[in-house]
Amino acid sequence: MIGSEQKILDLKIGDHLVDVDLDSNLSYQEALIIAMKAEKAAYRLYNDLASVIDNEHLRSTLLDLAQEEAKHKLRFEVEYDDYVLKED
Numbered sequence: 001m002i003g004s005e006q007k008i009l010d011l012k013i014g015d016h017l018v019d020v021d022l023d024s025n026l027s028y029q030e031a032l033i034i035a036m037k038a039e040k041a042a043y044r045l046y047n048d049l050a051s052v053i054d055n056e057h058l059r060s061t062l063l064d065l066a067q068e069e070a071k072h073k074l075r076f077e078v079e080y081d082d083y084v085l086k087e088d
Contacts, residue, residue, distance in 0.1 A: 008070035011077040013085075014040060032080045039073035042066075 014036030020026070022034060046066035053059045 008067060009074055010070065011074065011081065013077040013080050014073065029080070029084045032076050032084065036073055036076045036080065039069050039076060043069035043073065 014033060019037065020030040020033045026034070043066050046062045046069060050059045050062035050066065053062065
């Protein structure tokens with residue numbers, strides 16, 4: 001996997017949570033879990049694509065997109081930490 005120059009903090013909260021089924025009765029906690037896992041999957045996708053692309057401009061764009069997904073995941077992890085873990 002190709003890394004980017006800017007390292008985004010990864011709290012890894014979503015990495016250790018059980019998968020949640022998507023339904024109309026989602027709790028806030030469950031919605032955050034789904035969001036964290038979706039952002040992680042998008043991050044991996046962009047990094048995996050970047051690792052097989054020969055075009056430098058496209059590779060750079062994909063790595064930038066991966067970093068944006070990492071930022072989104074961090075935002076959801078912080079939210080989970082602040083509003084779910086601290087309430088328990």
